[in-house]
Amino acid sequence: MSTSLIGLICIAAMLLLIVLRAPIALTMALVGFVGFGWIVAFDPAVSILASGPFETLSNYSFSPVPMFILMGVFASKAGMSQELFQGARAMFGSWRGGMALAAVTSCGIFSAISGSSMATAASMSRVALPEMEKNGYAPTLATGVLAAGGTLGIMIPPSIALLLYALITEQSVGAMFIAGVVPGLLGLVMYGLTVAVLVTVFPHIAQPGKATTLKEKFLGLKGLVPFTGVFLFIIGGIYTGWFTPTEASAVGAGATLLIAVLRGMRFAQFKEAVGETLIMSAMIFFMIIGAEIFGYFLSVSRISFSLVEYVDSLHLGPYMVLLCVLILFMLLGCVMDSIAMLLLTVPVVYPLIEAAGFDPIWFGIVAVITVELGLITPPVGMNVFVIKSVAPHISIGDMYKGVMPFVISDLLRLALIVAFPVLAVGLL
Numbered sequence: 001m002s003t004s005l006i007g008l009i010c011i012a013a014m015l016l017l018i019v020l021r022a023p024i025a026l027t028m029a030l031v032g033f034v035g036f037g038w039i040v041a042f043d044p045a046v047s048i049l050a051s052g053p054f055e056t057l058s059n060y061s062f063s064p065v066p067m068f069i070l071m072g073v074f075a076s077k078a079g080m081s082q083e084l085f086q087g088a089r090a091m092f093g094s095w096r097g098g099m100a101l102a103a104v105t106s107c108g109i110f111s112a113i114s115g116s117s118m119a120t121a122a123s124m125s126r127v128a129l130p131e132m133e134k135n136g137y138a139p140t141l142a143t144g145v146l147a148a149g150g151t152l153g154i155m156i157p158p159s160i161a162l163l164l165y166a167l168i169t170e171q172s173v174g175a176m177f178i179a180g181v182v183p184g185l186l187g188l189v190m191y192g193l194t195v196a197v198l199v200t201v202f203p204h205i206a207q208p209g210k211a212t213t214l215k216e217k218f219l220g221l222k223g224l225v226p227f228t229g230v231f232l233f234i235i236g237g238i239y240t241g242w243f244t245p246t247e248a249s250a251v252g253a254g255a256t257l258l259i260a261v262l263r264g265m266r267f268a269q270f271k272e273a274v275g276e277t278l279i280m281s282a283m284i285f286f287m288i289i290g291a292e293i294f295g296y297f298l299s300v301s302r303i304s305f306s307l308v309e310y311v312d313s314l315h316l317g318p319y320m321v322l323l324c325v326l327i328l329f330m331l332l333g334c335v336m337d338s339i340a341m342l343l344l345t346v347p348v349v350y351p352l353i354e355a356a357g358f359d360p361i362w363f364g365i366v367a368v369i370t371v372e373l374g375l376i377t378p379p380v381g382m383n384v385f386v387i388k389s390v391a392p393h394i395s396i397g398d399m400y401k402g403v404m405p406f407v408i409s410d411l412l413r414l415a416l417i418v419a420f421p422v423l424a425v426g427l428l
Contacts, residue, residue, distance in 0.1 A: 003039050007301030010035035014294075024340040025283075028290030035297035048296050053289045060246065061167055062288065066281040067249035068158045071256045072114030073273040073280075075227070076123040078260035081110055084227060085127045090220030094211035097199035099135060100145045101192055103128040107149025108188035109224060111156045112231035113256060117338070117375055119280075121150025121383045125390045138205035139394045141198060144402020147383040148191055151372040151410075154338060156184035158234060158249065160284070161342060161371060165364045168291075168346050172361075173245040174238045178427050179361050181235065183369065186423065187413055194409045226259045284339060291343035304351045311352055318356040322363075322418070325349045326370050333374020337382060341371060362417075365424040369414050376403040 014031040018024060029049075037045035056062065075081065088105045092098035103124060111120040125146045132142040154161045157177035166176040199206045212220070234252045237243045243251060260269075298304060311321060328349070332341050346367065353363045375383045384399045417423050 003301045004303050004306040006035065006038055007298070007303035007306075010038070010297065010301070011303070018336070024337065024344070025286040025290035028287070028294040028344060032290070032294035032297040036293075036300060039297075039300045048293060052293050052296070056289050056292050057285060061173075062285070064158070064163055064173075064246050064249035065160060065284055066277055067253045068114075068160055068163070069119070069280050069284075070253045070273065070277045071158075071230075071249075072110075072119045072123075072153075073276050074253070074256040074260045074265070075110065075113055076119065077269045077273045078263045078265045080226060080259070080263065081106070081123045081127050083222070084110060084224065085124065085131070087220035087222060087224050089131075089209070090212045090216050092209065094208050096203060096208045097141075097195050097206040098209040099128070099132050099137060100141055100195045100199070100206060103132065103142075103145050104149040104188065104191045104195060107146065108152045108156060108184075108191075109227045109231075111150070111153030111184075113158070113227055113234075113252060114153050117150045117153035117372075118382055118386050120153035121147060121386045122390065124149065125387050129387070129391055135209070136207045138402075139391075139398050140402035141195075141205045142402070143384075143387050143391060143394055143399045144404075144406060145191070145195060147376050147381065147387050147399060147403050148406030148409075150383045150386070151375045152184060152187055152191075154372050154375070155180050155187060155365075155368055157181060158245075158252065159184075159368070161338060161368050162364065163245070164288070164339065164342055165346060165368065168343070169350055169360055169364065171364065175361055176364055177235065177238055177245060179365050179424050180368070181427060182423050183365050183413070183417055186416070187369075187372075187410070190409045190413055191406060194405050198405055230255050230259070287340050287343055291347070294344070295347050298347055304348055307348065308351050308355050312355065318358065319418075321352055321356045322358065322366075325352060326366070326414075329367060329370040330373055330377075333371055334377050336374065338371045338374055341374065342367070359421065359425060362421045362424045366414065366417060369410065369417065373407060373410055376407060 010031050014027050017027045033045050033049055036048060085102060085106045088102035089099060092101045095101065106128065107120050107124050110124055111117070114120045129142055129146060153159070157180045159177070159180055162176040162180050163173055166173040230252055233255065234248045237251065238245055238248050329341070329345065332345065353360065375381055378400050381400070381403070384396065384403065387399060388396060
């Protein structure tokens with residue numbers, strides 16, 4: 001039996017286990033171990049199982065993951081999300097749909113130091129959703145804008161998804177972060193335009209807010225300053241070479257801790273923040289370990305090379321190859337966690353993208369935007385379930401109905417970046 005056929009059998013078995021709701025991290029590790037042992041031998045497979053986790057956990061390149069998570073948790077524990085939303089709310093004053101615009105703006109700014117979409121959605125929904133419901137906003141708009149706004153956390157740097165993509169494909173983490181700035185801000189602007197269109201076409205879904213004076217708008221900026229300052233400090237430091245992306249994660253976490261302490265965070269909240277960070281980091285590192293073991297199996301099975309040869313034999317154009325890959329991402333995104341999907345699929349499809357001649361940095365941005373869609377599309381839109389945990393009285397159906405306009409917005413953004421790659425790589 002050829003190694004490629006063994007590879008296909010093992011991948012089919014892995015997909016079956018995932019469908020049966022087996023933990024994805026454990027599934028990748030198990031299939032990688034069995035597949036490697038089947039092709040090579042089980043003694044070397046046991047050695048990989050013994051040494052792989054240690055090598056992954058001791059890899060300095062992965063150290064930004066817990067630091068970026070810690071930044072977001074510190075900000076949430078210090079109550080910075082409340083002040084951020086109130087500041088954005090004052091800026092939009094009496095506009096119809098102003099609270100929804102404030103919510104999506106807050107999500108974009110919060111995600112700039114969070115790096116996690118689900119953390120952004122959870123933090124901002126606790127603050128903004130009760131206010132929007134109190135002011136007569138339709139549940140579809142209120143939940144849709146928060147679920148979609150949370151996805152900005154996966155793109156606006158520092159982003160854990162961009163970091164992992166860079167490490168998997170051996171690209172510059174700093175280059176990936178810089179490339180994510182314009183697409184991330186473009187997503188924020190397009191979400192705002194989507195809200196504006198919705199409240200214009202369906203005015204009953206949102207009420208005008210309370211008018212604010214110029215002084216109140218100016219004072220509202222106070223809530224935006226800490227987030228904007230940390231974001232500009234991190235991105236500016238990376239862009240100018242003051243520090244590496246790994247060092248930037250520690251600098252950012254330290255700066256956010258200082259802001260949180262100055263805002264009154266106590267030791268009990270500090271312990272809670274560290275505990276939450278450890279739990280979230282353990283989940284991500286478990287998936288990374290599984291992906292590493294699965295990667296050894298992919299290498300010896302040569303299935304990626306066989307896939308490249310097969311696609312080459314079909315004589316497809318580069319953009320047809322890209323379309324097939326993106327459709328695969330969208331389908332898997334409907335049923336899988338975004339980080340797990342990146343870890344699972346990028347090692348397989350990346351050789352196809354290289355063979356098609358696409359810029360790897362640009363493809364990373366396109367891939368992450370596509371992964372974003374999976375966070376808000378049925379049946380497993382993780383951000384939708386995060387909002388559901390905060391608002392159990394609102395039906396899942398209403399939430400999915402609310403996010404559909406933002407899914408269309410993301411598809412338009414994806415089309416723009418495919419048509420105009422300079423949007424992703426223009427700052428490099």
